[in-house]
Amino acid sequence: xxxxxxxxxxxxxxxxxxxxxxxxxxxxxxxxxxxxxxxxxxxxxxxxxxxxxxxxxxxxxxxxxxxxxxxxxxxxxxxxxxxxxxxxxxxxxxxxxxxxxxxxxxxxxxxxxxxxx
Amino acid sequence: xxxxxxxxxxxxxxxxxxxxxxxxxxxxxxxxxxxxxxxxxxxxxxxxxxxxxxxxxxxxxxxxxxxxxxxxxxxxxxxxxxxxxxxxxxxxxxxxxxxxxxxxxxxx
Numbered sequence: 001x002x003x004x005x006x007x008x009x010x011x012x013x014x015x016x017x018x019x020x021x022x023x024x025x026x027x028x029x030x031x032x033x034x035x036x037x038x039x040x041x042x043x044x045x046x047x048x049x050x051x052x053x054x055x056x057x058x059x060x061x062x063x064x065x066x067x068x069x070x071x072x073x074x075x076x077x078x079x080x081x082x083x084x085x086x087x088x089x090x091x092x093x094x095x096x097x098x099x100x101x102x103x104x105x106x107x108x109x110x111x112x113x114x115x116x117x
Numbered sequence: 118x119x120x121x122x123x124x125x126x127x128x129x130x131x132x133x134x135x136x137x138x139x140x141x142x143x144x145x146x147x148x149x150x151x152x153x154x155x156x157x158x159x160x161x162x163x164x165x166x167x168x169x170x171x172x173x174x175x176x177x178x179x180x181x182x183x184x185x186x187x188x189x190x191x192x193x194x195x196x197x198x199x200x201x202x203x204x205x206x207x208x209x210x211x212x213x214x215x216x217x218x219x220x221x222x223x224x225x
Binding site: 035037044045046047049050059060061062095100101102103105107108109110 | 148149150152154159160161162165166169171172201203205206212213214215216217218219
């Protein structure tokens with residue numbers, strides 16, 4: 001079964017940026033869509049955006065427009081999520097998710113991002 | 118609106134049936150998928166499409182859709198079914214996804 005391996009926990013100051021990586025084991029993107037979903041402590045799941053590497057398309061949730069960048073590096077087979085202008089409200093577990101509502105669904109282990117002064 | 122709504126919590130007696138509902142305009146055009154999340158764990162897909170279960174998900178989990186509403190039914194609930202359940206679907210444009218706020222299922 002394909003695993004999604006994410007980068008480690010991050011601590012940031014308010015106003016800064018964070019970049020989290022996600023690499024599918026087995027290397028290639030194939031035809032899959034990769035989503036980013038976050039979960040603040042004690043809260044529900046929130047879809048942030050997605051990338052379809054094979055056709056280089058991204059879509060972001062409107063509330064993150066202007067400060068969320070999702071990219072895919074075909075050479076390294078890695079997906080990235082970069083969030084800027086961080087505030088304490090961005091403290092959350094960030095998940096990389098392959099194919100949200102399909103049989104090929106798979107979740108990364110999560111990356112905890114903490115934002116505090 | 119692209120929002121999905123769910124009841125915050127529901128309880129079910131061990132061995133009985135519980136139905137969790139999800140409502141939203143996007144469900145008129147797109148199926149819901151359902152995720153189970155237990156404390157400290159990543160979510161797990163339990164249902165997708167019209168009524169499809171990923172490999173390894175017991176057949177006591179089933180789903181249906183009608184109009185702008187989708188439901189997840191757990192038949193003969195087990196203690197291990199106690200968890201938060203989230204519905205997920207696309208918005209009416211199909212280009213973005215949205216999660217419902219989640220339903221906490223307690224098995225008594």
